[in-house]
Amino acid sequence: MFTFRHILAAGLVACVMLPAAAMAQTKANQLFGARDTPSRQQPQPIGGYSRGCAAGNVQLPESGPTWQAMRLSRNRNWGQPVTIEFIRDLSAYAATAGWKGLYVGDISQPRGGPMTSGHASHQTGLDVDIWMRPATNLGLSRREREDISSIDVRAKSQKTVNRNWTPSHAAILQRAAMDPRVDRIFVTPPVKVELCRTAKRSDRDWLRKIRPYYGHNYHFHVRLKCPPGAKGCQVQTPSVKELSKGGDGCDASLTWWVTDMLNPPKTARPAKPAPHKRHPRDYTMADLPQQCGAVLSSR
Known part of the structure; x- marks a missing residue:
């Protein structure tokens, strides 16, 4: 039975047979999406989170004593x-x-890089999405992992969390944010509001890593720092500390996410449309770091 990855793999073989000029025009997400095994290289995140690739990725086992990888058909574990x-x-x-x-x-594709669907980031093997749904059954079958869905922790007003939110969510997010390997964590704005409301006054530095962003009401997105010695890894700027100006991020910028973001104030003149930005799914290999060519071609 042919799967989408088989079709992509066939397309990759065809691409290799094309002249270099034609190969250069093939979208990078098709090339990386066709690779179902990692490169045989030393582990190295290359480039930026939304414009890069990953050498020497390793696979998260489908199941472990305290986790299960979901949506296995995507091959993004x-x-x-x-x-x-x-x-x-x-x-x-x-x-x-x-x-x-x-x-x-x-998490990422076997060799990272732009994906054929979904994320703009997750390209260097340093991003991971974790479901808001508490893991209650670690014996789910492959089929069940395709059918089950996460839960929404955002209220219909989009300004507060709902009854699905629990102290365990807060504890796990705090633990993740306090991990020195973590650069930042993206959550739906109401989660940030709730954490700002309930965090202890004496211990709030970790909150600056919790960043409100569109979506993320069914999962939280953890982004790790470039590991020591990863010279080809591009550090994200501005830093979280710069974004929150040394504070906990529970300031006016957070208020904007739950007020103006939902109900933008009317202006006398219509705002100019934002310039079109290319999505990573439109990238070719020329848009990625040069080292990504070796990652793609490595056997």
Whole structure:
């Protein structure tokens, strides 16, 4: 039975036979999406989170003592060793915080790079989506992992969390944010509001890593820092510290997310449309770091 990856793989073989000029015009997401195994290279995140690739990714086992990888048909349970180690550690903590562990969503493709659908980031093996749904059954079949869905923790007003939110969610997010390997965590704005409301006054530095962003009401997105010695990895700027100006991020900028973002103030003149930005799904290999060519061609 042919799958979408088989079709992509056939397309990759055809691309290799094309002249270099034609190969250069092939979209990078088709090339990376066709690779179902990692490169045989030393682990190395290359480029930026939304414009890069990953050498030497390793696979998160489909199931572990405190986690299950979801949506296995996507083949996106690959990441840099530091990412896999982080998932193991956080899931073990989750098992002490009221859940049985974690349901893990997309990490990266076997060789990273732009994806054929979904994310703009997750290209260097340093991003991971973790479901808001508490893991209560770690014996889900492959079929069940395709059919089950996560839960929404955002109220219909989009300004507060709903009854699905629990103290365990807060504890797991705090634990993740306090991990020195973590650069930032994207959550739906109401989650940030709730954490700002309930966090202890004496211990709030970790909150600056919790960043409100569109969506993320069914999962939270953890982004790790470039690991030591990863010279080809591009550090994200501005830093979280610069974004929150040394504080906890529970300031006017957070208020904007739950007021003006939902109900933009009317202006006398219509705003100029934002210039069109190319999506990573439109990138060719020429848009990625040069080293990504070697990652793609490595056997």
